Amino acid sequence: MAAPNDHSGEELTARQQAVLDAVLALMVEHGGDLTMTAVARRASCSKESLYKWFGDRDGLLAATVQYQASRVRAGNYDRTKLDASALRDSLVRFAANWLSVISSPTSIALNRFAIAQAGTRGSNLGAIMLANGRFAIGERLKPVLDAGREAGLIGFDDTETAFRTFIGLVGRDVQIRLLLGDALRLPAAEIERDAARATDQFLDLYGTGLSVLGRNPTNA
Amino acid sequence: MAAPNDHSGEELTARQQAVLDAVLALMVEHGGDLTMTAVARRASCSKESLYKWFGDRDGLLAATVQYQASRVRAGNYDRTKLDASALRDSLVRFAANWLSVISSPTSIALNRFAIAQAGTRGSNLGAIMLANGRFAIGERLKPVLDAGREAGLIGFDDTETAFRTFIGLVGRDVQIRLLLGDALRLPAAEIERDAARATDQFLDLYGTGLSVLGRNPTNA
DNA sequence: GAAAATCCGTACCGTACGTTACGGTTCCGT
DNA sequence: ACGGAACCGTAACGTACGGTACGGATTTTC
Known part of the structure; x- marks a missing residue:
């Protein structure tokens, strides 16, 4: 009414x-x-x-x-044939997709609007962005992480904590820098590289012997 | 003029x-x-x-x-007596300090202003925030990382990449969630815990045998 | 084919706010 | 003590913009 x-x-x-x-x-x-x-x-x-x-x-x-x-809702990630390689592929694809989303001009402009409005009246734009961005991707990735744990490939107590570590490794300071107007360029090749690096670091931290083969590949 | x-x-x-x-x-x-x-x-x-x-x-x-x-400029971190314990202490203190800064109401309000203004005319508030925030802390922490490398405690090729990994592990999704108005609470105890967890994860990724004792302490 | 609904373009209104101007007061130097 | 500079409080001005109203055109409905 x-x-x-x-x-x-x-x-x-x-x-x-x-x-x-x-x-x-x-x-x-x-x-x-x-x-x-x-x-x-x-x-x-x-x-x-x-x-x-x-x-x-x-x-x-x-x-x-x-x-x-x-319109951002990308395809879900299947959990069939979950071996170490499939898990890594899912994580890499997820990370690359998320990086390309948060670095897109549309996402940047929209987040700026929501943040500016969250500063004034406590309206709901920020809540909508969080629900459809941060929390939606969490609910999409957590099943992958849980499946990896059930398969014995990775180990953790709290799925939420593991997920937050993952997006921290993927996103790092990219989003805040872009929002503040930094001329950070993320071409497709670099997105792929960052996604792979973050995934390897995540598996290095949480992987069991089944999933991670060499130690410290991140130093390369 | x-x-x-x-x-x-x-x-x-x-x-x-x-x-x-x-x-x-x-x-x-x-x-x-x-x-x-x-x-x-x-x-x-x-x-x-x-x-x-x-x-x-x-x-x-x-x-x-x-x-x-x-006024944010905190004290520098001394690089005297740099053994594994001192390095870890420096990183933990640094992480805790940065988390408390970015979660403070003043920082949140200021970043919201700068982001909103970066969206409109390309003025310099965002550049000022980046120069005094993100890049300033980078220049303060990198000497610590380099000293740790020279002491053989940690290993990496690019200091910038290692630093970005560290702040990713520390900050995760905290800043964007707070900027969007999420009612995320970060009491001092949790800040200390997160700082220690992030530091241990960082040392787990980049540490040599000299600095990290047990493997996978992050699963606890 | 006419009546009704929808919609475009534009003009209009009220308010909020950045910016400027001005009278009155305090403080400082000589 | 006196003149002037700095400053406070308030009023006034101009513009920008959210929101509304209206005439005319187009589409839909019966």
């Missing part, structure tokens, strides 16, 4: 998706100074329609964040 | 420092909606003085960031 439209689980028309695409493009291009007039002009629609469809500016931003989050 | 006042390396009067303290307090309390009127009222000064001292709003923000950065 408070909000004119509750877009929690509703479908979006193609026209409305086009509007959200325009919002994302403007976020990437012009950063934080995103005005309703600019959105309407970019999307070739009237401001009246914006307010009818999304309620107010915050509703438009929330819809944009959820819209983008719904 | 362009800016009314260039506060690059100038001294600040006590009155001006009180103003910046007021800015920091307002940032922590009320987040991003920081108005010049609120600053003047909080600091019990006139807006005219604010503009005379800091030029404009951006100048005030930049001065605040630099002012806070100049």
